[in-house]
Amino acid sequence: MSDLSISRQFWPSQVVMEVRDASKTYLSGANAVHALTDMTLALRAGELTGIVGPSGSGKTTFLMIAGLLEPPSTGSVHFRDQPIAHAHTHLNSLRDFRRTHVGFIFQKANLIPFLTAIENVQIALEINDIRPKAARARARELLAQFGLDHREDNYPSQLSGGEQQRVSIARALANDPVLLLADEPTAALDGGRGRQVMEVFRTLADERRVAVCVVTHDPRWSDIFDRIVEMSDGRMVSTRPGGALKARLEL
Numbered sequence: 001m002s003d004l005s006i007s008r009q010f011w012p013s014q015v016v017m018e019v020r021d022a023s024k025t026y027l028s029g030a031n032a033v034h035a036l037t038d039m040t041l042a043l044r045a046g047e048l049t050g051i052v053g054p055s056g057s058g059k060t061t062f063l064m065i066a067g068l069l070e071p072p073s074t075g076s077v078h079f080r081d082q083p084i085a086h087a088h089t090h091l092n093s094l095r096d097f098r099r100t101h102v103g104f105i106f107q108k109a110n111l112i113p114f115l116t117a118i119e120n121v122q123i124a125l126e127i128n129d130i131r132p133k134a135a136r137a138r139a140r141e142l143l144a145q146f147g148l149d150h151r152e153d154n155y156p157s158q159l160s161g162g163e164q165q166r167v168s169i170a171r172a173l174a175n176d177p178v179l180l181l182a183d184e185p186t187a188a189l190d191g192g193r194g195r196q197v198m199e200v201f202r203t204l205a206d207e208r209r210v211a212v213c214v215v216t217h218d219p220r221w222s223d224i225f226d227r228i229v230e231m232s233d234g235r236m237v238s239t240r241p242g243g244a245l246k247a248r249l250e251l
């Protein structure tokens, strides 16, 4: 796997993760649910992709497959053009790889309830063998970036929904992922905070060349995406430029 961890500087604007011809079928009792059908989508360094579509159209399923949390039933997933997962891959074996390269943000913050805000971020670093002192310093820096410096010693139950979500974003960014996947990350935030989060994603794509993919129902963010992928019934039905790409092309 050593060639999978080549420094990002050698991969400007390259495809980071690509889902190819992937389908996913869940068995629900006697029924088969076709959550995803023949989906191919590449997520590139520096690109901010929005995924939209009605409830049940397969958006989360796509994220889970692209993030190596679920195997596809058929098709494959490629990291920097090398196959990394298919139907029979044991995803547990990719746990370290995920921790190092992929950041996840879910609709619910999913913080560890008995750890403080700073400890929730710190633990993500320590799991990756960062020493406690350095991990704490980095966690502090990340929390400050999200306006949470005064909250670092609070437990999740003492934080508002928006604050919890910002801690979870800080945690997702702790290991400097090359791929960031977010499922409805602004659903629990008010408009201003939501925009702040989307602008952080934009900055990560522009300045850190992170490949960012965001599932959202919120039409307000279409100006911030490079590309908007629309899904329906488990299929990708259209791809169109988002406002950020249009603005660049008009320059």
Ligand SMILES: Nc1ncnc2c1ncn2[C@@H]1O[C@H](COP(=O)(O)OP(=O)(O)OP(=O)(O)O)[C@@H](O)[C@H]1O
Pocket (backbone or CB within 6 Å): 026, 027, 028, 033, 034, 035, 053, 054, 055, 056, 057, 058, 059, 060, 061, 062
């Ligand atoms: N673990 C599972 N077991 C059975 N069916 C599932 C499972 N996960 C998802 N599904 C089904 O697969 C289909 C796609 O679900 P998915 O969560 O990907 O859609 P979505 O577009 O993200 O929806 P939402 O916007 O409501 O979050 C749905 O019909 C859903 O019920």
